[in-house]
Every structure is written in structure tokens, then in C-alpha cells.
Amino acid sequence: MNKKRIVWGSILLGLPCVLLPVLLMGYVAWMLNLASAQQRLETLAAVASSRANGTFQEAAGALKSIAGSHLAPCTPASIDEMRLLTINTFSVKSVGYVEEEVYACGSWGPVGQHAAPWREDFTTSDGVRVSLGVQSRIVPAKPMMALQYAAFNVLVDPEQFLHVMLEDDLHLAVGTAAGQLVSVSRPGAEHFLSRVHSGSHSALEDGYLYTLVHSGDWVAIAALSRHELMQGLLRREMLLLPIGGLFAGMLVLMIVRRTRQRLSPLAELKLAVRNREFVVHYQPIVSLDDGAWVGAEALVRWQHPDGSLVRPDTFIPLAEHSGLILPITDQVIDSVMRDLGPLLVKDRSLHVAINLAAKDVSSGRFLPKLEAALRQANVQQKQIWLEATERGFVEIDSARTTVNHARALGYLAAIDDFGTGFSSLQHLQQLPLDVLKIDKSFVDNIDQDAATGSVTSHIIEMAKSLRLQIVAEGIETEAQADYLRGRGVHFGQGWLFGKPMAAEEFLRVHGERMSVLSEQNAQEPAVC
């Protein structure tokens, strides 16, 4: 359940982590592309409008100079001057002189033909009259721009107004400040001349990104079609998307690593401690003389949210290694008092054996917690046996301090799994102990007549000589029980007497045993 939630959480987190960097890079590519395109268009439009103004000023300057000439119009000298002006002025195609609708002469010589007046489109502030789209005799195939001042005029090729270097993908149009088209490089941009009254600006409209720049009486519009804009975007995305992909990959990697950490056994155990997922089962400890239950060993189990139980061998080593055993011991103490506290108060001869790990023993940290729990449950210290294996006593000095302190308070100290380690005897000598628990491996060998059988009897003799109470663990057969009873072992624990049980079952079985016992007592005749 938890695992599923973690995996789904990671997938849900992973999706935006993949999408966001890619989308972000897509957005950055678009913005960069737009900014760079705008920059290009602005530069082009500014250069083009200033060139257009320059072209016009040059032509207008030439026109005014001829109009201001002291030579009489249409004299050979004046025609020469007109011709010279046409040759020397790049933008001027021809110069003409018109008097009373008669084209009297031009830079090509005397003419003397009727000339219909041109429609004037606008007049500049210094009096130059401008006509667009003029059909002239000089260049009949091409509409020209005519500038008139006094009786003189000059014709200018409108293409001169586009005299800039133009890259293939750009569209350029030059018009008047009133929005009339003068010349266009590639169709497209002229459409935006209608926006001329809204000042210099840039926008993405009608399938084009365009920029409009004014200069004098002229306006230049540079534009880029959406298709060309997209080409640029594609180029930028090719550069930026791999970076987005890299970021996404890194984020996904981080999520995978974090998920794996969260799904690790240690993370699961941490969660279990936080959610208090531990329950305690109780295995009866019996008197081998009469089979009476004298106590129980508290054995922890990890109960998963789905109800399944995990045996301690699976998680205790990890808990010990990680230090999580300390809060687990605390939870065991709480459970013992909650489960068996009332029974221990009712029957003061009963005890509960609690298992301690090396960290518990060396730190002694559990003692204040145990004291408080006992006080609250009204349980006596002598009813609690504290068990630790040899590994639990490995830090011998601090272990001795804890054992001394615990015994001074009234608890009983037991060495568990005796005989399985290298230094069991050393611990017996160095620690003040009350109980010795013979490991199951020795009990197993009893009825097999193995060499360890004699070791078992030596352990028993040694424990007796040290005046220790003896518990034999893992008794499964009557023969084992008989042997141990015969050797004077006081207590036994094992499947022969009862498996570890949940608290309710333990209390139920104990209650049944007690009522059978009291019935037997009632039936026995009183001895006078």
C-alpha cells in the first residue's frame, strides 16, 4: 500500500519534471527566436527608413539646386546642367521642366509636348510636391516617383528607396508617412502600411512578425512570415531542447534515486517506526516442575498495514544497525504494559522477559522509559526480566553500568542464547546476572545423544554453581523437558508448552489454565 503510494507519487512528480524543462526550453527557444527576429527587423527597418529618407533628401536637394539655378530654363546650358545633375545624382533618373502643362525640356534635351499634370500625393514641409506611381516617357515600363519644385521636376526610381542589403527570408516595404506604398522587396510587408498611424511598433499579426520604423516623411516595414519564424524556432529548439532533455533526465534520475531510497528496507522500517506498526507476541515460560506459567517472553513482530506479520529475524539486524532499535524497544515496552500490565498487577508472581539490543544495553536509554511505564501500569520491577544476547553485552563496561543500574532498581538481568558465542563464560564472570537462557541449539541436541549433550549438562551445572535461574529455550519434546527437569533446570520455553501468541490469545489461554487450576484446587480434599 505504502509502496504503491510512493511509486505513484514518484510517477506523478516525474511527469511534470519531464515536461516542464522541455516546455521551458521550448518557451525559451520561442522567446529568444522572437527577440532575435524583432532585433533583425528593427535594424533592417531603421536602416531602410533612414536610407529612404536619404534617397529622398538627395533627390529633393538636386531638384532645389536646379530650381535655384540662375540659368534660363531650357537653354542649352540649362539642359546641360540638368543632364549633369542626373548623372551625378544617384537617385535621380531624369530632370524635367514643365511650364503651363507643356513639358518644355528635360535632361535628355528640348521636348515641347503637352504634359498632363501629375496627381500630387503630398507636399513636404519645405514645399516639394511628391507624386507616386507616375508613368513617365523616360521609363515607360515602370511607375516612378516624381518630385516637383517650382516648374522643375525630378523622377526617382522607387526601388532606390529599398537600397539595403536584404537577406532571403526578410520582407521589406517602404511607404509614405500617410501609409501609401512606395516600393516593396517581396510581397508581404506592404500589408502593414495600414498600421502606420499607430507609430513605430512591432507585432505578430496575420501570419507575419513585422516592425515599422518612421524616418522623416517615410516609413519602412520589415517583416518575417510565420513560416520563416518557425524555421528559426526549429533551429533554436534543436539547440535548446537537448538541454531541456538533459535537465529532465537529471530530475528523473533524482526522483528515481529518491524513490529507491524511499522504497529501501531502511526507509520502510523508518516509516513503520513512525506509524508504530509493531505488535508484541508472548510465549509462555513455564516451571518445569509443575508446568505452571511463570511468565512470558515478549517477542516483537512487524505488522504491515495489510495485516501480514514479519518475524523479528528479518528486521532486527537492520534496526540494530540503523539505531531504529531504540524506538522499537520503546514501542515494545509500551505494548507489554498495555497488553499484560493488568495481568502482571493481578498476579505478582508473573514476569515478562523483554529483549534488549546492544544499543539499548550500552546506552541504558530504555531504563527511564521503562520506569515511567511501570509506574503508570503499577507493575513491579522484579516482574521484568531484561534479556540480552552476548552481542548485547559487547561494550562490556557500559553494559555492566546498565546491568548494575537495572538490578539496583529491581529488574532481573538475563543472558540470552547462552553458549552460542565465543565469550559466554567471560560474560558470566564479568556481569552480575540473574538468569541464564540455554540456547535452543543445545536443547535440540539433547535427545540426539550428541556430544553437545554433555556441554548442555556442563552449562546447567555452571549456572547452578553461580546461583543463576535457568531457562531452557526451544523445548519441543517431552524427552527434552524430562532431561532438563532431571538436571534441575527451573524453567522451560518452547513449542511443547506454547508458541508465541498475540496478547488476546495469551490472556485467553492463561485465563483458561487458571480456571482449570482453580477447579482442580476446589475438587482436591482439604488436607488437615
Ligand code: C2E
Ligand atoms: P530469542 O530471544 O532467542 O527468542 C526466541 C525465538 O525462538 C523466538 O523467535 C521464538 O519464536 C523461537 N522459539 C521459541 N520456542 C521455540 C521452539 O520450540 N521451536 C522453535 N523452532 N522456535 C522457538 P522469534 O520470535 O522469531 O524471535 C527471534 C529473535 O528476534 C529473538 O530470539 C530475539 O533475539 C529477537 N527479538 C524478538 N523480539 C525482540 C525484541 O523485542 N527486541 C529485540 N532486540 N530483539 C527481539
Ligand code: CA
Ligand atoms: Ca530472548
Ligand code: CA
Ligand atoms: Ca534465545
